[in-house]
Amino acid sequence: MNHRAPFEWIAxxxxxxxxxxxxxxxxxxxxxxxxxxxxxxxxxxxxEANFLKRVLTSQPHIQLVPPDEVARPLRRYPSGDVxxxxxxxxxxxxxxxxxxxxxxxxxxxxxxxxxxxxxVSASGLxxxxxxxxxxxxxxxxxxxxxxxxxLPDYIVAGQARLLADDIVIxxxxxxxxxxxxxxxxxxxxxxxxxxxxxxxxxxDLGNKGANERSTYVSLRTGQALSGLAGGVSTIDITVxxxxxxxxxxxxxxxxxGIEADSWxxxxxxxxxxxxxxxxxxxxxxVFVALSIAFGIASVLVVSVIQRSKDIGILRAVGTTQGQIxxxxxxxxxxxxxxxxxxxxxxxxxxxxxxHGYLRRPDGSELFPLVLEPSLLVIALVLAAVTGVAAAxxxxxxxxxxxxxxxIRG
Amino acid sequence: xxxxxxLRLVDLCKSYNVCTPVETEVLHNINLTLRRGxxxxxxxxxxxxxxxxxxxxxxxxxxxxxxxxxxxxxxxxLDDAAITKLRGHSIGFVFQYHYLISAYTALExxxxxxxxxxxxxxxxxxxxxxxxxxxxxxxxxxxxxxNNMSGGQQQRVAxxxxxxxxxxxxxxxxxxxxxxxxxxxxxxxMMRAMNRANGTTFLLxxxxxxxxxxxxxxxxxxxxxxxxxxxxx
Numbered sequence: 015m016n017h018r019a020p021f022e023w024i025a026x027x028x029x030x031x032x033x034x035x036x037x038x039x040x041x042x043x044x045x046x047x048x049x050x051x052x053x054x055x056x057x058x059x060x061x062e063a064n065f066l067k068r069v070l071t072s073q074p075h076i077q078l079v080p081p082d083e084v085a086r087p088l089r090r091y092p093s094g095d096v097x098x099x100x101x102x103x104x105x106x107x108x109x110x111x112x113x114x115x116x117x118x119x120x121x122x123x124x125x126x127x128x129x130x131x132x133x134v135s136a137s138g139l140x141x142x143x144x145x146x147x148x149x150x151x152x153x154x155x156x157x158x159x160x161x162x163x164x165l166p167d168y169i170v171a172g173q174a175r176l177l178a179d180d181i182v183i184x185x186x187x188x189x190x191x192x193x194x195x196x197x198x199x200x201x202x203x204x205x206x207x208x209x210x211x212x213x214x215x216x217x218d219l220g221n222k223g224a225n226e227r228s229t230y231v232s233l234r235t236g237q238a239l240s241g242l243a244g245g246v247s248t249i250d251i252t253v254x255x256x257x258x259x260x261x262x263x264x265x266x267x268x269x270x271g272i273e274a275d276s277w278x279x280x281x282x283x284x285x286x287x288x289x290x291x292x293x294x295x296x297x298x299x300v301f302v303a304l305s306i307a308f309g310i311a312s313v314l315v316v317s318v319i320q321r322s323k324d325i326g327i328l329r330a331v332g333t334t335q336g337q338i339x340x341x342x343x344x345x346x347x348x349x350x351x352x353x354x355x356x357x358x359x360x361x362x363x364x365x366x367x368x369h370g371y372l373r374r375p376d377g378s379e380l381f382p383l384v385l386e387p388s389l390l391v392i393a394l395v396l397a398a399v400t401g402v403a404a405a406x407x408x409x410x411x412x413x414x415x416x417x418x419x420x421i422r423g
Numbered sequence: 424x425x426x427x428x429x430l431r432l433v434d435l436c437k438s439y440n441v442c443t444p445v446e447t448e449v450l451h452n453i454n455l456t457l458r459r460g461x462x463x464x465x466x467x468x469x470x471x472x473x474x475x476x477x478x479x480x481x482x483x484x485x486x487x488x489x490x491x492x493x494x495x496x497x498x499x500x501l502d503d504a505a506i507t508k509l510r511g512h513s514i515g516f517v518f519q520y521h522y523l524i525s526a527y528t529a530l531e532x533x534x535x536x537x538x539x540x541x542x543x544x545x546x547x548x549x550x551x552x553x554x555x556x557x558x559x560x561x562x563x564x565x566x567x568x569x570n571n572m573s574g575g576q577q578q579r580v581a582x583x584x585x586x587x588x589x590x591x592x593x594x595x596x597x598x599x600x601x602x603x604x605x606x607x608x609x610x611x612x613m614m615r616a617m618n619r620a621n622g623t624t625f626l627l628x629x630x631x632x633x634x635x636x637x638x639x640x641x642x643x644x645x646x647x648x649x650x651x652x653x654x655x656x
Contacts, residue, residue, distance in 0.1 A: 021538040032526035327522050330483060331536040331584070332511015334504065417483045421522065 022337055025328070026344035033317060037349070040313045044353020044401075045360060047302045048393050052361030056385050058295050060369075062288055064381040066256070069281060071164045072219065074131070074250035075259040077280075078117070078272045080109045108136055108204075110245025117270050118249060126253050126262050131158040132246035134236035138203040140183070140229065142191040149187065149229045151203065153236010162252050165217060165230065171195045172215035176232040181211035184225030185218045201231070203239035211235070306397065307404035310349050314342055314408035318415075325412050326420030339413040346405020347398045354397030358390045427495030429591050429624045430457040430480060435489030437475055437647075449475055450647045453489070457592070460622040462615060464635035467644035473628050474596065476644060480626065481594045482510040494591055511540050515585030515623075517614075519597040522581065523569035529556060529580045530565040536587045543588070555583035559613055575606030582613055586623065595627045599634060607631070 030037045083106055088098040111117065118130050134153035139146045156176045160166055165182065166174040172195045174182055181201065183193075193199055195213055202208035211231065219225055237243055253262050256277070263276035278285050318325070325338060362385055369383045437450040450472050457463055467473045478484040479491065482498065491499040493513055501509065515536075523532045533552035537543040556565045559579040564572060569580065578598055585593045595614065599607035611634050618625050627638060635641050643650045 024538065028524075028526040028531075323522060324524050324526075327516075327518075327524060328535075328539070329507070330481070330510070330516045332507055332539045332588075334507050337539070418478050421483075421518065 021333075022340040022344055025341045026348060029317065029321065029324075029341070030345055030348060033320070036313055036317070040309055040349050041353045041356065043309045044306050044350055044397060045357035047306045048354045048357025048397055049361035049364065050357075051299050051302055052358050052389060052393050053365050054295055054298060055389055056362065056365050056383070058291055059386070059389070060381055060384040062291065063384050065284070065288070067382075069284065070256060070277065071167070072224075073277060073280075074162050075253045075256055075277050076251040076263045076266065077275050078111060078249040078251065078266065078270075079275065080111050080247065081273055082106060083109075108240050108242065108247055110242045110247065111249060111272060114246050114249060117272060120270065121249075121251070121266065124262075126255070126258065127251055128254055129158055129161045129250075129252040131155060131162055131250045132233065133159065133248045133250050134233060134240050134242055134245070135247050136203050136205070136236065136240035138201055138239065140187060140191060141200040141202060142193050142197070145191050147187055147190050147226065149183075149201070150227045151201065151236060151239060152228065152230050153233045153240070154230055155233045159250065162250050168217040168219050169215050170218045172213070174217075174230075175214045176230060176235075177214070178232055178235055179209070179211050180214040180232065182215040182217060182230040183213055184228055185216050186222055186225035187227070187229070188213070188216055190226065201229070201239065203241075205239065205241040207239050207241065209235065209239060303396070303400050306350065306353070307400050310346050310401050310404040311407060313349070314346055314405050315411070317345070318342065318408045318412045321412075322415060322420045325415050326417045326422075329415070329417035330421065335413040338415075339409045342409030342412050343402050343405045346401040346403075346409070348401070350397040350399070350401020350404075351394060353401075354394045357397070358393050361393075362390065426459060428456050428492065429459050429461075429494060430455070430626075431490075431492040431495075432456075432480070433490040433492070435479065435486045435491060437472075437479060437484070438487040441487060448487075448647065450479075450486075453647075453649055455642060455649060457624050457626060459591070459624055460618065462618045462625045462639045463627065464638035464641045465626055465628045465644065466630070466632070466635050466641055471644045472647040473644050477594050477596055477626070477628055480592075481514055481516060482506050511536060512588060513591050515588070515590040515593040517578070517581045517585050517593065517595040517598045519600045523577055523584070525568065525570040528566050528568055529561055529572065529576075529583075532569055532580055533583045533587050536584060540588055552583070552587065555586055556580070558617070559583045573606075574602055575609060578602060578606070578610050579613060582610065582617065586617060586621070589621070590623065592624045592626065595625060597628050597630065599629065599631060607634070611637070 083104045085102060085104050087096045089095060090097050114132060118132065121127055121130055132155065136151045138149055138151050140149045154176070156174060160174065170185060176182065181199070188194065191199060193213060195216060197213050198210050199213065200208055201211050219228070231239070237245065240247070253259050259276035260278040263274040263279070266272070266274040328338060365385065366383065369379065372380050374380060432453050432455040435450060435453040436448060438446050438448040440446050453476065465473055465477070475484065479486050486499050490497050493509065498506065498509060524535065527535065530549070530552050533555055534548050537548040537551065553562070553565060556562055559582055561576060561579055561583070564576060569577060572580065598614070599610050602610060614625055614627070615637070617623060629635050
């Protein structure tokens with residue numbers, strides 16, 4: 015016995031050691047619960063981070079788009095009476111954002127905004143000999159656009175270079191056209207303009223559709239092909255806090271009058287899937303924590319009954335009610351903490367093993383594993399706190415035992 | 424100035440189910456004084472109120488009426504915290520069934536009252552506990568868990584524990600009642616020796632008249648009253 019340790023600690027540890035089997039069983043039960051929580055939380059946060067990374071490295075957080083063109087009813091002048099009530103929605107032309115340079119300069123002052131990239135988008139055909147494929151053309155400024163969509167990370171041949179006559183295409187489009195790095199292809203835009211471009215890079219976004227259709231050219235080339243000389247069709251933006259994107263989008267819309275779509279709005283389904291996943295994870299954690307708490311409480315209730323004579327003796331030799339209370343609260347906390355140490359280790363170890371075992375057909379990992387040390391620390395602290403809370407009722411019962419009755423057993 | 428009595432009970436009564444139709448008085452106007460260094464036997468038939476009296480003297484229970492003085496101080500109306508502190512500082516207990524903490528070694532059981540009493544110097548606890556175990560002849564057993572020891576050995580540990588905080592009064596509730604004759608004699612002589620060596624007052628509940636007669640004084644409780652006090656040998 016370390017006689018310098020507080021008396022309550024000594025008594026709590028000794029009681030746990032003496033009831034070895036009970037202690038082992040409940041620590042095992044707590045460990046299983048904590049292992050489940052750690053495993054599920056780490057796995058779900060890894061999946062969520064992976065999904066978010068995939069979504070947010072392949073699209074802007076906010077996109078400013080020109081307003082839709084709308085048809086208005088014909089009115090009589092000067093009365094304003096509607097003359098023609100049936101009208102057709104007009105076809106949407108590719109149009110430039112009004113005053114986009116001024117808007118860009120204005121938004122560059124906002125602290126919430128990290129990157130602003132003007133983009134021209136158009137559709138067209140990529141032609142090589144007799145083969146042609148429809149493509150989505152994106153005219154970009156690589157210096158800023160690649161901070162939003164990390165295209166260089168997905169380059170598998172050549173480089174993400176975009177001089178005036180360069181084009182970067184997907185591996186599937188290259189296969190369809192039968193072209194390789196350095197080959198020339200004709201690109202004909204929907205406006206009728208066409209240009210011969212050299213393939214400077216091939217990318218693989220891991221998505222067949224994107225690899226077949228997406229192509230990147232310089233902003234100027236894009237402007238020339240889409241007939242928007244000096245104009246841009248969208249402004250792509252990234253923000254500091256991705257979860258505040260919708261708020262920032264609304265603020266931009268209010269400040270500039272330009273329609274701003276956040277990734278949260280455009281990926282509402284994805285976002286609600288994450289929220290549902292997070293909610294179900296929280297529910298599971300709550301129920302596991304409750305079962306841990308009831309397990310610890312039931313063991314300590316039995317312990318109080320078993321130890322009533324010991325409690326009586328302790329009270330007879332001058333142990334206060336507060337000390338008895340603390341002895342049992344400590345036991346609860348220690349059971350939770352010990353179980354959490356084992357459980358966190360087992361949960362993390364099982365996740366690492368499972369992650370190592372589960373591979374894509376090409377042998378690459380299914381998703382990058384995110385195992386935050388803070389998760390383990392939180393699990394330890396929460397388990398200890400749950401243990402102390404669970405011990406409250408048995409500890410109060412022990413503290414209130416009449417020493418005479420307790421000694422008599 | 425005279426040294427105060429270690430214990431003085433004045434018109435002490437104890438009732439159960441107070442203020443109910445089945446209120447029962449089990450101790451009636453008890454008057455008793457124990458002086459420093461006395462070794463007193465408390466005898467009486469089963470159900471006479473001995474244990475209730477001992478619990479009240481040991482501050483484990485409260486009297487319904489009357490006064491209880493320990494070292495000249497009236498303590499029956501103190502609050503729980505003060506009572507607990509006083510009990511820890513002033514009174515040692517030896518129970519019939521040893522009642523050691525089975526999770527602790529003999530040494531740790533003896534150290535326990537000192538650990539509870541947070542004013543006791545840390546560096547002296549182990550030394551004092553070892554010294555007391557040596558006095559009861561258990562040096563070799565000091566690191567044994569309590570439940571690995573014989574009844575007589577456990578009772579000797581209990582005596583050492585009762586002496587740990589150097590109390591003014593030790594209450595022994597049939598300490599030899601669960602031991603064979605040889606062990607009972609050994610334990611009794613040990614308590615007597617401690618009483619003589621340290622001047623600690625002992626109040627010993629016993630059914631064994633041979634042992635009672637070897638005490639300084641005998642107090643007999645019958646039907647909740649102290650009857651005429653038979654003379655000790």
